[in-house]
Amino acid sequence: MTSARKRAQRRTAYLFLFLPAALLGAFAFYPMVGVFILSLRHYNPLTGGDFVGAANYARLFADPNFWWSLLNSVIYLAVTPILIILSLGVAMILRERLKGRDFFRTLYFVPVVTPIVIIGITWRWIFHEDLGLLNYILVESGIVTHKVHWLTSYPLNLLSTMVVTIWRGIGYYMIIFLAGLTMIPTELEEAAILDGASWLKRTIHVTVPLLKPTIITVFILSSIAAVKVFTEIYVILPGAPSSNKTLVAYMYQTAFEQFDMGYASAIGVLLFLFTLVFSYFNMRLLERGGASWSY
Amino acid sequence: MELLRKMLLYSVLSLVAVIMAGPFLWLLSTSLKSTGEIFAWPPSLFPAELKLANYPAAWNAVPFGTYFINSIIVTLTTVLLTVGFAALAAFPLARLNFPGRSIAVGMVLATLIIPQEVIVIPLYTTVLHLGLADTLAGVILPFSVSAFGVFLLRQAYLAIPRELEEAAAIDGASTIRIWWSILLPLVKPAAAALAILSFIGTWGDFLWPLIVLRSQEHYTLQVGLSTMIQSFAANYRLVAAGAVIATVPVIIVFLAMQKTFVRGILMGSGK
Numbered sequence: 001m002t003s004a005r006k007r008a009q010r011r012t013a014y015l016f017l018f019l020p021a022a023l024l025g026a027f028a029f030y031p032m033v034g035v036f037i038l039s040l041r042h043y044n045p046l047t048g049g050d051f052v053g054a055a056n057y058a059r060l061f062a063d064p065n066f067w068w069s070l071l072n073s074v075i076y077l078a079v080t081p082i083l084i085i086l087s088l089g090v091a092m093i094l095r096e097r098l099k100g101r102d103f104f105r106t107l108y109f110v111p112v113v114t115p116i117v118i119i120g121i122t123w124r125w126i127f128h129e130d131l132g133l134l135n136y137i138l139v140e141s142g143i144v145t146h147k148v149h150w151l152t153s154y155p156l157n158l159l160s161t162m163v164v165t166i167w168r169g170i171g172y173y174m175i176i177f178l179a180g181l182t183m184i185p186t187e188l189e190e191a192a193i194l195d196g197a198s199w200l201k202r203t204i205h206v207t208v209p210l211l212k213p214t215i216i217t218v219f220i221l222s223s224i225a226a227v228k229v230f231t232e233i234y235v236i237l238p239g240a241p242s243s244n245k246t247l248v249a250y251m252y253q254t255a256f257e258q259f260d261m262g263y264a265s266a267i268g269v270l271l272f273l274f275t276l277v278f279s280y281f282n283m284r285l286l287e288r289g290g291a292s293w294s295y
Numbered sequence: 296m297e298l299l300r301k302m303l304l305y306s307v308l309s310l311v312a313v314i315m316a317g318p319f320l321w322l323l324s325t326s327l328k329s330t331g332e333i334f335a336w337p338p339s340l341f342p343a344e345l346k347l348a349n350y351p352a353a354w355n356a357v358p359f360g361t362y363f364i365n366s367i368i369v370t371l372t373t374v375l376l377t378v379g380f381a382a383l384a385a386f387p388l389a390r391l392n393f394p395g396r397s398i399a400v401g402m403v404l405a406t407l408i409i410p411q412e413v414i415v416i417p418l419y420t421t422v423l424h425l426g427l428a429d430t431l432a433g434v435i436l437p438f439s440v441s442a443f444g445v446f447l448l449r450q451a452y453l454a455i456p457r458e459l460e461e462a463a464a465i466d467g468a469s470t471i472r473i474w475w476s477i478l479l480p481l482v483k484p485a486a487a488a489l490a491i492l493s494f495i496g497t498w499g500d501f502l503w504p505l506i507v508l509r510s511q512e513h514y515t516l517q518v519g520l521s522t523m524i525q526s527f528a529a530n531y532r533l534v535a536a537g538a539v540i541a542t543v544p545v546i547i548v549f550l551a552m553q554k555t556f557v558r559g560i561l562m563g564s565g566k
Contacts, residue, residue, distance in 0.1 A: 034417025
């Protein structure tokens with residue numbers, strides 16, 4: 001390459017990168033550093049605030065609501081194994097040459113593209129204690145004798161929102177599993193069929209081990225999504241006490257309802273450390289052509 | 296045996312279909328009921344008479360038209376900027392030699408591991424200081440460059456064989472010209488997938504618009520709907536009607552562009 005051409009390339013590179021880099025700098029890198037700095041201050045956007053060192057972190061350790069929200073976020077991670085089993089199960093059926101499988105695939109995917117606020121509105125009404133469809137079905141069929149407090153008693157209210165997250169996620173991970181299933185070699189499964197292995201045995205001993213990379217991808221994506229959960233909690237459990245909420249919901253409440261932004265930033269830093277474990281593996285996968293988009 | 300197996304599979308598929316579609320049908324049914332019927336016990340599966348009037352009522356109970364227009368502005372602008380910036384920034388990161396390239400790629404990857412939720416507080420103070428709080432620009436600008444989008448488009452540029460641009464370079468075409476007339480058309484499928492992902496993601500976005508927008512006339516649909524739950528709690532048929540209206544655009548876009556959308560998700564997950 002001639003040096004004139006090299007110079008031209010360099011000029012073009014900086015020209016193309018200038019604006020995107022400036023925006024990423026202002027709205028991604030600066031806030032990344034900012035959350036650590038803010039966590040060391042007592043900060044209210046209206047009145048400002050002072051540097052308080054590690055005081056916010058000391059407060060965190062003594063705040064039962066923080067520990068509750070951390071516990072709730074850990075509990076929320078239980079959606080991951082359930083999502084893996086359900087979406088893999090659905091994908092195993094829909095990989096077969098069945099009539100109408102495109103219809104089922106599309107239908108199962110509709111919750112994925114529907115905004116979470118709308119899904120929250122839908123499920124809140126189904127979980128409604130006095131008028132909800134769920135209590136009606138359960139009472140009528142004799143499964144329960146009294147109406148269940150789906151949204152007002154802890155930990156049931158948290159489990160109810162987890163059900164919604166699972167319901168919405170199945171179609172998304174199903175798509176990833178379907179793609180993973182098309183990439184595994186068919187010879188081994190065919191050999192297992194010839195050996196007379198049952199569908200269940202074949203699935204557990206042949207298909208699932210071959211799918212391990214896809215299962216890891218889904219595990220990481222759904223764990224990160226579970227740790228970040230906010231909208232479901234905000235829409236379905238608006239009146240719930242802080243101790244019933246997840247980390248992001250508690251952070252939002254502290255920052256944007258109580259305007260205690262320094263303290264909320266300390267929660268944000270803890271949230272970051274929590275997600276870092278999963279994100280690290282996500283990035284390693286990404287470098288090898290792996291995973292990263294989550295809704 | 297084969298027949299029995301098929302019947303079993305279809306039973307499972309149908310059960311899952313009922314679980315997936317049921318909540319939406321229940322929402323639709325609720326949106327068409329009268330007030331009396333909402334409070335009826337046992338609840339009726341189908342409305343006794345179709346109260347289509349709930350839809351105009353919901354539309355007029357809150358500034359729904361304004362919410363709708365705001366959502367359209369935010370979504371279309373974000374899609375345009377996201378795709379445009381990604382197509383721009385990813386090109387030098389994939390194809391050009393310049394000092395600092397590997398650092399720049401590393402930084403794009405680094406922003407991917409920080410969840411939006413972690414940085415929203417300092418992001419809000421930044422937007423506040425820029426005078427963009429409670430504006431649509433404040434909702435749009437911070438997420439107009441998507442690290443994920445840059446990453447996706449970079450993969451697409453990297454997949455193009457080098458020979459194509461080398462031939463053009465020998466013919467004396469400038470770098471920008473090569474980008475515009477040779478490379479850009481080849482990354483169109485990736486750009487289309489990014490556009491759909493960005494459309495559906497932005498339309499449903501909630502946390503950030505909720506934080507930035509304070510006055511009702513700036514609300515997006517999702518923020519407006521979330522406040523409707525509180526103020527119309529006793530009138531759920533209107534909330535349901537509003538929710539149905541707000542769902543229609545994404546469902547249309549999804550059904551029309553389903554293949555592209557699914558391809559985008561799979562590109563993002565490395566498949």
